[in-house]
Amino acid sequence: MAGSVFLPIPARPAPVKTEGVLPWMRANLFGNWVNSLVTALIAVAIGYAASAFLSWGLVNAVFAPSADQCQAARGSGACWGVIVEKFRIIIFGRYPYAEQWRPEIGTILLLGLLIMSCIRRFWKPWLVPAWIVVLFAFFSLMGGGRLGLSDVGSDQWGGLPLTIMLATLSIVFAYPLAILVALGRMSTLPAIRSLCIIYVELIRGVPLISVLFMASFMFPLFLPVGKSPDVLLRVLVGITLFSAAYLAEVVRGGLQAIPKGQVESSQSLGLTYWQTQRKIVLPQALAMVVPGIVNSFIAIFKDTSLVTIVSLYELTGAMGLALNSEADWRPFKIEGYLFITLIYFVFCFSMSRYSLWIEHQVGRSKTR
Amino acid sequence: MTERAPPRKRAWTWRSQALRGLVYQLVAVSLIALAVWYLAQSTLANMAARGIQSGFGFLLQPAGFDIGESLIPYDALDPYWKAYAVGVLNTLRVAVVGIIFATLLGTILGVGRFSANAIVRGLCYAYVEVFRNVPVLLQLLMWYLLFADILPPITEAVSVGGLFFLSKNGLSFPVPVWVPGVGMALLGTLAGVVAAWFYRRWAIAKFEATGQIRSLFWVPIAIVVAGELLGWIAGGAPTAWDIPKPGGFVMQGGASATPEFLAVLLGLVLYTSAFIAEVVRAGIASVAHGQVEAAGSLGLSKPQSMRLVILPQALRVIIPPVTSQYLNLTKNSSLAVAVGYPDVVSIANTSLNQTGRAVECIALIMAVYLTTSLATSAFMNWYNRHAAIKER
């Protein structure tokens, strides 16, 4: 074959670089002209909103607790001074000023134990007595009347400690109740099963506010004169019963995910019903539903804001109390709202991160 | 070695499961009955001892209080049951409108989490995290504060083209003056919807028979619009609109949504749509990736594969949790009482105070929400069965 010349084919171009900042931007921000347009439009909008917010919230804002300066800056800048001025009332509500170290320490104890209970390493039997001790310490600190602490009536409790207390206690008490109801709902005994179904569906069908109204306005009529417990306790029981119904459904989801073979094999080993539940079913089921439980806790934490409607001054109520009472500060409610929004957000967001993380852990243990 | 007979299940001895089960159930039921009886008896004793009136008879007496906004004609001399009806309708109004908007917004946000554009993804994510981690009551209060505090008074209402007005009195907008011609236009629209539905059925049947693709979106819309136009012209083409204009303490003419309604609606929609977005995202994520690739290899465009392949499959996963979000929205509408919107809780609350019948009024609130919840879940169950995989 004469005349054939070796013609090398051109080298292939290098592969498109897919790593690094620029290629990422090309793929995710400027893929085609529609994408680029959307990116540009949103970037402009965000930039505009951010600059407006920064100039209101930071540049023109007043940080000094002075009502006159705030009034002068009204409309152009935020008045964060209102938070400085009213900080103690927003956080502690009507709790006596001089005694506010007590809810502070109590809440830190409660939160500390709560965080410990979230860490797998501490899931040991001593957690139960630890809770009992901490709850006792918390109530001694809050209520006083012993150990030389002055008596503070529960009508004066308020603010963030009350929010955390209501959320924590209701989930702690709802948890065992929810396990019982979930087991009862899956029981073969028809009367117990229907009682549990009625309870769960009844509670889940009504709004929390009606349960709170019931606890606050109606329940006292149910008991003999003078026997009715404190309104805070009634509301706590109301929230507990309410969240137990939701939690029971979460637990039931975990119970249903346990393969039937597990129960059958434990039966064939001669375990009784309760042994089967305690040693085989619940440990697996409960570990699986931890994310669900955390999500229920987030829901309860947010729902505690409703008790302000029945005149308990938890965080939202204390905020109203702090800013409604003084004419000078009333116009700056929006700053107050943003402040407690931030508090709620920090709590709920970190808990939802935790829930995601634990979900990941559970998923990993299952695929192993 | 003698063989032991297995224990008989139905032997009525203490060792038998059946008997024990029966005994425990009896004990449980009788204890609950006892508790209920005790509470009821002590309630009745309390009431009798102090001559507290009870019973639902008050529902027939005149209510004697005005209600700020109502969908049906209501007068203060109407009986309590009618006041309740107004409250229930107000609750349903905010719940239904809220569900529609929350679904739309939630779906957009949920789909947005899969956008090719990172900034859109990020925005949707930020929205969801911010709005679902703040109590809905707080959001309602903030929106109400914004409406009541920041909007101008009615005399300085912000106007959009002289047609829409935004002020402390809410949003006022024009409505057509009611003449028979408007009715004809509505009738025409209805006829158009029916015709479009028939067209769609025919087009789908044709597609399955011949493979010819006809537009299933633009043509039906054109049919509806044509029907509406025809009806409007047949009705004499009425063009009179009732346009609001500021006057005195209220907007004269037009229709308006109060700040209370808007605050409740906005709060509920923004909060619930964050949850719906998560549900939609999870639903879409649950569709196997192979489905998308298969759709792509069949030549479907991205929006097409989203609409025709992914969403229909995701819907099966989405419907049950979305149902509970709808129920949550309905239940959360009870928080309207905090911003002065006259929903059923607010009306019940007023009646409770006027009549002193706490038990009856709270029972009524619960009954209303239970009925709504059960009805919604019944409807969604029906729809769920409809959308579930039809195994052939």
Add this chain to the structure above:
Amino acid sequence: MHMKINNTKLALAIVAATSALVVAGPAQAGKTLDAIKARGELVCGVNTGLAGFSAADSQGKWSGLDVDVCRAIAAAVLSDGNKVKFVPLTAQQRFTALQSGEIDILSRNTTWTLTRDASLGLSFVGITYYDGQGFMVPVKTKVKSAKQLKNATVCVQAGTTTEKNLTDYSRTNNLNVKPIVFEKQEAATGAYFSGRCVAYTTDASGLASTRNKDAKDPKEHVILPELISKEPLGPVVRRGDDEWFAIAKWVIYGLVESEEYGITQDNVDKLKADSKDPVVMRILGTSEDTGKLLGLDKDWMARAVKTVGNYGEIFERNVGPKTSLALPRGINAQWNKGGLMYAPPVR
């Protein structure tokens, strides 16, 4: 999953949980006075915050006209006007709290009406303030009379007689006002001050309190001249304990009669020692033992006046012209000075 093995412990657990609900059988309502003495404390339901009537300062110390009434009763019954536990209540909570025995007496600017007296299982013990419902509007609306409030939005608190009075007035005068009803007083006044409502309506005393304590500048708000209803405000007790009813009633009458006969916080000790006026001697228990008839000791009224002063002093201290509320004595003056305060004789 089937759980057939046995449900013994589950059932037991449920049984135990339920039985916790069931406590001892219904106890008979004890006599209120005995209960208070045993407890060593009077539990008094008051407003969550209405300056001049009942309001707590930042230290949690309560003051106001309604509060002083409770202190006077505590002084008469327990010999110490500070042995009172104040329970702040919203309009909705107040009657249930009293019916259920959570509080011994409700002293919370509550209007006496037939329905409340006859159907709630409660008894009004007397009238401590004669009031009427009025309207407050911002000065800049230029509204001079309630009759000009046509089509106006009016903020009102839920659970009050105010709601119905407003409706009645609106019907009679064909005003078609739009009520916006709020759960809490703070929410209602907040909405009014933000400008959501043209007017705020409540008892005239409440309007004065809101205007002077809550408004940024009281001069920007005006209380309209019309009073659209009668609002006799007074303390309430549970029905069925006549002895307690009589004590509460007579402490109030005693305070009013003390003013009529010039017994004041300052001179009560002196009068007790050397007064020769038979009426004063009866009131202060130096001649007849009037307290015995009520189940109290003979110094009951002397202690009450010593603790909070007579009715006139209570009025002047909390709401009178020299306070920031600056309410005139008006119809709340003594009967012999053109007012309605007329106490049956303590004898």
